[in-house]
Amino acid sequence: xxxxxxxxxxxxxxxxxxxxxxxxxxxxxxxxxxxxxxxxxxxxxxxxxxxxxxxxxxxxxxxxxxxxxxxxxxxxxxxxxxxxxxxxxxxxxxxxxxxxxxxxxxxxxxxxxxxxxxxxxxxxxxxxxxxxxxxxxxxxxxxxxxxxxxxxxxxx
Numbered sequence: 001x002x003x004x005x006x007x008x009x010x011x012x013x014x015x016x017x018x019x020x021x022x023x024x025x026x027x028x029x030x031x032x033x034x035x036x037x038x039x040x041x042x043x044x045x046x047x048x049x050x051x052x053x054x055x056x057x058x059x060x061x062x063x064x065x066x067x068x069x070x071x072x073x074x075x076x077x078x079x080x081x082x083x084x085x086x087x088x089x090x091x092x093x094x095x096x097x098x099x100x101x102x103x104x105x106x107x108x109x110x111x112x113x114x115x116x117x118x119x120x121x122x123x124x125x126x127x128x129x130x131x132x133x134x135x136x137x138x139x140x141x142x143x144x145x146x147x148x149x150x151x152x153x154x155x156x
Contacts (some may be wrong), residue, residue, distance in 0.1 A: 003135075004135045010126045011102035015070065015092040018078035023068070023090050025130070032065040032133075034148060037105035038141075039119040041073045041081035041091070045075040045141035048120075054087050059154045070094050070105075072119070091135035098137040104137065106143075123148060 004010070008097055010033075014024040025033065036053065038046040053060075053067050061087040073081070078091040078156055092099075096120075105122040107151035108115055121141065125134040125148070136144075149155070 002102075003137065004124065006131045006134060008131055008132045008135075010124065010130050012130070012134055013094075013099045013102070014092055015088045015099060016075055017092055018075055018082050020075045023092055025126070028066050028068075028126075029130055032063070032128060032130055034060060034065050034067045034123065035070065035103075035126060036068070036121075036123040037070050037100055037103065037119055038121055041071055041077050042084065045121075046071070047081075047085060049141040049144060050081070050087055050091075051068065051085055053089065054085070056145050056149055056154075057088055057147065060152075062091070063152060063154055064128075065152070068092060070099060072097055072100075104135075109138075125152065 012025050012110055014022050017023045029058055040046055054154055070092045072095050086136050094100055097106045103121050107120055109118055109120055121139050123136045123139055127133045
């Protein structure tokens with residue numbers, strides 16, 4: 001499994017969002033991006049993380065960052081998640097986990113004592129030139145967004 005490091009070029013991608021509209025990482029060149037991978041829409045941990053990003057969106061945007069969430073869920077599920085929890089940033093569908101693979105956010109993990117293949121909850125801060133500024137793997141859903149804000153020097 002490839003893991004990205006600060007300074008690496010962020011793998012480009014185009015994925016459909018919750019409205020089945022294509023979104024490309026290249027569309028965000030010239031501004032920072034906080035890109036997070038989560039296992040499944042509307043599950044407790046993923047809801048906590050997604051809502052924390054929603055609640056931190058204003059300071060992140062004020063600092064020049066866009067927020068993008070990526071999961072394997074289909075557009076209809078992402079749309080339902082977005083509407084249910086009033087999420088105000090794009091949720092992207094990666095059903096074949098090819099973008100997860102490119103970022104090292106898919107692989108072996110332990111789930112309830114069993115080794116399985118799946119989503120490794122991860123967040124990447126990508127700079128204005130499209131390079132990885134921070135790569136955070138195996139993050140916890142609770143408290144994670146506060147850590148991202150701290151790394152970026154944004155008050156809690």
